[in-house]
Amino acid sequence: MQKLEQTFRWFGPKDEVTLAAIKQTGATGIVTALHDIPCGEIWPEEQIRERKQTIATAGLTWSVIESINIHESIKTGAADRDHWIEKYITSLKNAAACGLKTVCYNFMPVLDWTRTDLDFRLDNDASALRYDATALAAFELFILKRENVEAEFNETEKRAAENYFRKLSPEEKQTLQQTIMAGLPGTDEVFTPDEFKVHLKKYEHVDASGLRENLAYFLQAIIPAAEAVGIKMCIHPDDPPFPILGLPRVVCNAEDLEYIVNAAPSPSNGITFCTGSLGANKANDLPAMLKQFGPHIHFLHLRNVKREPNGSFYEAEHLDGDNDMVSVMEQVILEQQRRLAEGREDVSIPMRPDHGHKILDDKNYNTYPGYSVIGRLKGLAELRGLELGLRKYLISSTGQRGNSH
Known part of the structure; x- marks a missing residue:
């Protein structure tokens, strides 16, 4: 076989x-x-x-x-x-x-x-990787702030992203940024928003x-x-x-x-x-x-x-x-x-x-x-x-x- x-x-x-x-x-x-x-x-x-x-x-x-x-x-x-x-x-x-x-x-x-959460807890307390579209939109709109980004989201998506972002603590905002800006697997490289814009x-x-x-x-x-x-x-x-x-x-x-x-x-x-x-x-x-x-x-x-x-x-x-x-x-x-x-x-x-x-x-x-x-x-x-x-x-x-x- x-x-x-x-x-x-x-x-x-x-x-x-x-x-x-x-x-x-x-x-x-x-x-x-x-x-x-x-x-x-x-x-x-x-x-x-x-x-x-x-x-x-x-x-x-x-x-x-x-x-x-x-x-x-x-x-x-x-x-x-x-x-x-x-x-x-x-x-x-x-x-x-x-x-x-x-x-x-x-x-x-x-x-x-790309993921937005590296420690998403399931019902059995196992930890999984997660991609949250609202979290990514919040990062794009309020942390990265790249040029003309608002045009890529509709009003519902923007409101959801804003509500999500407002609830984040400073530490959670930093974690979100580092999670999304991680470089290649097997490396410890993490871009800053300014480096990413370059x-x-x-x-x-x-x-x-x-x-x-x-x-x-x-x-x-x-x-x-x-x-x-x-x-x-x-x-x-x-x-x-x-x-x-x-x-x-x-x-x-x-x-x-x-x-x-x-x-x-x-x-x-x-x-x-x-x-x-x-x-x-x-x-x-x-x-x-x-x-x-x-x-x-x-x-x-x-x-x-x-x-x-x-x-x-x-x-x-x-x-x-x-x-x-x-x-x-x-x-x-x-x-x-x-x-x-x-x-x-x-x-x-x-x-x-x-x-x-x-x-x-x-x-x-x-x-x-x-x-x-x-x-x-x-x-x-x-x-x-x-x-x-x-x-x-x-x-x-x-x-x-x-x-x-």
Whole structure:
């Protein structure tokens, strides 16, 4: 039985979630990056090998790089973007020389994933991540105060944001600011509003169309090099999957993904299918998207969200949110069956449980937001059981069922 490769994200030697702890979860693969290397700079082969050896010594495999981050000059289409693209290609070649073959990345401007609350308490007192549309509007209108921001909200939204902001203490306002302005995962970088406005200035002439063109330019430059060394690139969807903070988003739905895979057709130009990011938009039909883009999916982030009518959402239990994880997993297994029938080598798709709750002893550790060990272990166990049960069901069911997909 060809199962998914079970992986766990690790943020390196400073991560309080140790490799020894990860090994006890049952995961065999590690998803990590050289977070100490500045964005855009070349990953030295020696450092890649050293990190890979550290992981191997713990009895695990470095399965996926997440992420080799993309310099902002590439995203904005600046005059020096080719310089940074060449550095990116060198990092890919160095990674391939060390036997690493899957690279997850994103094309979100300035910030990575964005939340407004990193300690949202559920009924059972577990701690989850939350995106509150009203809280973000309050930040935009009364803290960031970017130019012409009022025009982006209707009167109801502005009143709600003002009422929300008035109730915040000075400490809560500071926490909100720091939560939204956090930089890249694995770093301690937090922008000030003034620093963020400097970055916004670089995007004043880059709308969604321009950002999409810059992404295509990047892909057309790097994908031939990636294919030559056997690397599979897999873009992560935007999180949340809609424009925020005056910045465009271009990896949000099926139309965006179709544009991306067609921008540089190649087995090396693929997708990280994140059910949480895509699932935050109720218009996205995740099982249908898995069926449509299955051959291009090189990596899976499996998590769930509970959506609210105004665009807010929080991270739910892995099997108990608004996303139909049973149908998602079924489509993943059917895609593996198709690959097996086609004789493809990449049948065991790496999968990791994403953004676990803080539960039990997790609260005693200072882990990166969303990356507790027990909460993710719980998610991995649930996903592992779901996968095993569905595989046995699909094997025992009639051939007509498999053909119906």
